[in-house]
Amino acid sequence: MSCWTCAAHRFGKGTDRLLYRFCLLLFRTVWPFIFRWRYLGVEHVPASGPGLICANHRTWADPVALGLACPRQVYFMAKSELFRFPPLNWLLPMVGAFPVRRGEPDRAALRHGFQLLADGKLLGMFPEGSRSRDGRLGRAEPGAALLAVKSGAVLVPAAIIGDYRLGSALTVKFGRPFHLAPPPEGRPGSAWLADQSMQVMDHIRRLMEDGEAAG
8 A cells, every 4th residue: 555545544624724724825925025926817616616727737736726716625646756855755645646657657546536536526737747947838748638538527727827936926826617528439549648638738828828918
């Protein structure tokens, strides 16, 4: 049994929720003193039921920004390397993160993502799979499109705009939710997944451009 599963069993869901709320309160108190912080389009995040929040990814702090902006708890995939180090291997599962192996299909992570969506949770994903060094959107991996079409969950695009520098403007903007069209013949092939992944990135790109134009 992996470390993150052990932690979930050892401390229980009640403790998980308590720690998550504590972290949420702490960051929501501190962040307005660090950044010129705002979040827009929160009404587009579904109030209940399964959903996939898909955003651009530049720094380790992006999951924090999305989690603070969302009115519901967001569960995130995090690179498996982080779960090797204490206390992260204890803390990350407690706030809803679970490991994914990058650069290869990770069936265990996908199964866990499907289960979260089946339970009506919000799953946060960065379709590019890794951080962008220059801030530009890269090519999306197929995981988000695969999870969305097989679960039937709604997709909510999000853009993180600005810099994580002291006193700088930092905005999280959510776009209108949408569903992916069902794949031909009912099976999502690689070409179809690539096309749908591009559509997801186009939604994120438009949000980023609108937010940057608005200043």
